Amino acid sequence: xxxxxxxxxxxxxxxxxxxxxxxxxxxxxxxxxxxxxxxxxxxxxxxxxxxxxxxxxxxxxxxxxxxxxxxxxxxxxxxxxxxxxxxxxxxxxxxxxxxxxxxxxxxxxxxxxxxxxxxxxxxxxxxxxxxxxxxxxxxxxxxxxxxxxxxxxxxxxxxxxxxxxxxxxxxxxxxxxxxxxxxxxxxxxxxxxxxxxxxxxxxxxxxxxxxxxxxxxxxxxxxxxxxx
Amino acid sequence: xxxxxxxxxxxxxxxxxxxxxxxxxxxxxxxxxxxxxxxxxxxxxxxxxxxxxxxxxxxxxxxxxxxxxxxxxxxxxxxxxxxxxxxxxxxxxxxxxxxxxxxxxxxxxxxxxxxxxxxxxxxxxxxxxxxxxxxxxxxxxxxxxxxxxxxxxxxxxxxxxxxxxxxxxxxxxxxxxxxxxxxxxxxxxxxxxxxxxxxxxxxxxxxxxxxxxxxxxxxxxxxxxxxx
DNA sequence: GTCTGCGATATTGTCGACATTTATGTCAAC
DNA sequence: GTTGACATAAATGTCGACAATATCGCAGAC
Numbered sequence: 001x002x003x004x005x006x007x008x009x010x011x012x013x014x015x016x017x018x019x020x021x022x023x024x025x026x027x028x029x030x031x032x033x034x035x036x037x038x039x040x041x042x043x044x045x046x047x048x049x050x051x052x053x054x055x056x057x058x059x060x061x062x063x064x065x066x067x068x069x070x071x072x073x074x075x076x077x078x079x080x081x082x083x084x085x086x087x088x089x090x091x092x093x094x095x096x097x098x099x100x101x102x103x104x105x106x107x108x109x110x111x112x113x114x115x116x117x118x119x120x121x122x123x124x125x126x127x128x129x130x131x132x133x134x135x136x137x138x139x140x141x142x143x144x145x146x147x148x149x150x151x152x153x154x155x156x157x158x159x160x161x162x163x164x165x166x167x168x169x170x171x172x173x174x175x176x177x178x179x180x181x182x183x184x185x186x187x188x189x190x191x192x193x194x195x196x197x198x199x200x201x202x203x204x205x206x207x208x209x210x211x212x213x214x215x216x217x218x219x220x221x222x223x224x225x226x227x228x
Numbered sequence: 229x230x231x232x233x234x235x236x237x238x239x240x241x242x243x244x245x246x247x248x249x250x251x252x253x254x255x256x257x258x259x260x261x262x263x264x265x266x267x268x269x270x271x272x273x274x275x276x277x278x279x280x281x282x283x284x285x286x287x288x289x290x291x292x293x294x295x296x297x298x299x300x301x302x303x304x305x306x307x308x309x310x311x312x313x314x315x316x317x318x319x320x321x322x323x324x325x326x327x328x329x330x331x332x333x334x335x336x337x338x339x340x341x342x343x344x345x346x347x348x349x350x351x352x353x354x355x356x357x358x359x360x361x362x363x364x365x366x367x368x369x370x371x372x373x374x375x376x377x378x379x380x381x382x383x384x385x386x387x388x389x390x391x392x393x394x395x396x397x398x399x400x401x402x403x404x405x406x407x408x409x410x411x412x413x414x415x416x417x418x419x420x421x422x423x424x425x426x427x428x429x430x431x432x433x434x435x436x437x438x439x440x441x442x443x444x445x446x447x448x449x450x451x452x453x454x455x456x
Numbered sequence: 457g458t459c460t461g462c463g464a465t466a467t468t469g470t471c472g473a474c475a476t477t478t479a480t481g482t483c484a485a486c
Numbered sequence: 487g488t489t490g491a492c493a494t495a496a497a498t499g500t501c502g503a504c505a506a507t508a509t510c511g512c513a514g515a516c
Contacts, residue, residue, distance in 0.1 A: 041467070041468095052501065052502095054501075055500085057468090059289075061290045062289045065289070065290040065293020066293040066294075073468090074506080075507090075509095086383075092328060093325070093385060093388065096327065100321065100324045154320060154321065155317065156391075157320075157321060160321070269496090269497070271497075281498095282470065282471075302477050302478065302497085302499075303478070303497085
């Protein structure tokens, strides 16, 4: 599956590839193409991305620093894998960071475009919820939170949230949302959206934190077989 | 299959250096031995740490991932440098993360040792404040917050806080604390300490957040010459 | 049947050489 | 005195070869 990222001008394009390769690996991890716990072999990725082994090594080091990979001496790197306890720890961090993003988004003087985008996401969520379309709801859910994060305009929040959301990408619990819990989740969203649009930071943060706490409680209630 | 290999018994000494070098560079950055904005030359550090240039390169990549260094193609790495706006952004993140650490520390069933350590730090702070010893207070201040963070037991909070505290290490404003503001800051500390020891999470988080907000307000009021 | 030792293979670790790019210094022209 | 071109030095980027280490299969002893 040789699928180099982006426009693949192996000849014409001067290789500033290092950042591209890193992004490609990140995406594959998020999408589960590289599974949690999987060992990544340098030569395989060098081949897959059509770059030298040295470059892969350096990308690995960067991603270790970013927390995506785990390094073991003389054995290379593994896609990082999280126990339930760790995921719950990350959930606590997620709670306050998403809360901060919501607060800052509410504080901010938003452009018409930003308001429109937030409303559009909310509408899509409403539709998915009313159709009980769990897959669509899941996807839009991520996009919704990402948008709030973008509106907040705080790069560190964005970066840290990215990392702390990692385990959620892979849990991919299709059954995690019952039609009922999805509806309640979306009710949270409506409260949050309203608080942000009306410029009420306290309400936005409180609602968001409660919303995330609900999700964490759900993770805590999952049976052991979902975790390493 | 992926056992998270513990600390490999440090044999003689030869390898494992890579982590040591990384830690050495981190410390030098925190202490200002490498100044913000300074360019780090591979051969110089290779010489300083008595390792090959390749290893320095990999350490650089890791530290870029961790946010300590900034990478510029064909020019190497620079110690990361923060504008006032960025520091204030990080301050917001610091607010909620320190708040979470305080909350979790308050929630937790603390050991006698943990309680003792926290009280000891508070005592040292009190003494420094009563002596109006600004330097000692500054040092203990970091240790105090670090201890709360450790008691909370959340690794992600610890790691993220480390990163988001970076600019404060270097501001090293000897004049930042007047005797008056130091006294007020320590009053905050006493409230926080009490809330943690008495197991009141809401109070601990609220007090901590207010405490950090005060610090951020101070950074916001500094004259431009302190910033790039 | 199980365990141990040993070789074969796969994978990572390290070093050096050289190309490429950037920074520095010199000198002539105006 | 300033500017620009050009040579020189300094630093980074890249690649390949080989060493060190781990993993696996297999034969042989008990």
